[in-house]
Amino acid sequence: MFRVFGHHKCSILDGGLPRWEAEGFPVEIQPPVEAKKSQYPTPKFDKDTVRSYQQIVTNSCLNPSENSSAEIVVDARSLGRYLGTEPEPRPGLSSGHIPHSLSIPFTSFLQTHSFPHSSTKYTTYRTTAEIGQALVDAVGAIHLEQILKGERSIITSCGSGMTAGVLWLGLKLLGVRQVGLYDESWTGYAARKSSIIEKSP
Template sequence: MSSGAPLLVKPTELAELKKSGVAILDASWHMPASPRKAKDEFLLKRIPGAQFLDLDEVASPNELGLKHMMPSSRQFADACEYWGIEPDTHVVIYDAVGVFSSPRALFMFRAFGHGKSSILDGGLPRWEVEGYPVETGPPLTAVKKTTYPEPHLDANVIRSYKQVVYNASLNPADPISELVLDARSRGRWLGSDPEPRPGLPSGHIPHSFSLPFNTFLQTNKVPGSDATYTMLLPPQELREKLVGAVGPENAEKILKGERSAVTSCGSGMTAGVLWLGLKLLGASKVGLYDESWTGYAVRESSVIDKGEK
């Protein structure tokens, strides 16, 4: 598949890439209870030439009815063909929050071997703040459909429910056990705050660590308004946040590839932020629990821990 590209690009870099040809995808996604509608916002305002990636549509059906699960190889290839993407196309993904749902989309591309993929750090808001143009209304440019060979999914980066349950049964000191990093808020991890999905218990997977996804982000103000947007922290600060969550010994093992890390969240979306932060730090063994907490906690057989370790 395609050769590598940087995980992050800045608006200045995207502007240069646009001159030589690049596919731009708006992967904005908002929580179900949010009044914001990502596709409607895309039609109102977007980076010129961008197309919309609906993470709930480019997804496999799930036995529990969960949304935005990893697509099949055929679904991914069909979507790329629809967007006019070829295996050697550089794809840049952004979202309307800054950094929120775009890392999940990047994870999808990288998991299918499309290494020539990046996210726009700071997303659409930063693009505008730095003075670059946007377009509005229905997209005017027709995209020429391409041929995209059905890719191979790297099964090593996806974790299933059975794998997570087995891992939770191991002694956490066992070097074969994986370190699970939970991107939900700490109150939900502790079990003291409710889940946003009605009827779903809060708490955490046994032996998992609390590392809320916004711990890896910095918030910036949009000049002249109350609006804000997010960007990834610099690497040194990312490292400090990781050490603060899992301790220096575990952090060192993750970053040296001596222990595997698995990221999880409420539904598999913001787990992508932790995945991206770890990859930026050079971690080689990082997986993502696709069903995440919703898939885990909805099953009556799951063991749920609450409170501190």
């Protein structure tokens, strides 16, 4: 989200605070010191990174296997929600998926670790080789090659635009340049009566 709004000097801590603490790094409990005033350039919104509902609908009419201009849309929700065999967590919202979108549960990019003799667990990204294999399994080797070469764009989606960010960052770790995010995701898409919902593989 920060990157979309032009803040490029931002990162995540892979493994989060649990890993930091479990590996013995210091933690402060005092309130932070008052920030010093500084000059900061006005950031610019990257409109090419976010996709609108209308863009997604227009793209859903194109089969990526038949049309090279079609953006590949990947869905970070569970396979059951994607297939329509599991309910959505939001009451009254149908499960299923956007036509021609592909399923890549966000958990396929992640792995959970446990420390010996401790109940502490933390989650990190998998290796780039494992992330690449998860993409091959979902989109196929040919499409992945096009994505990595910058010949085709890929769009991440999920339930409400949050875990789509997990896929987005995983793709960036692979070096994908043309990757966007459908920020309202399935909640916005399925809530509209005009939306076409598919429930088959």
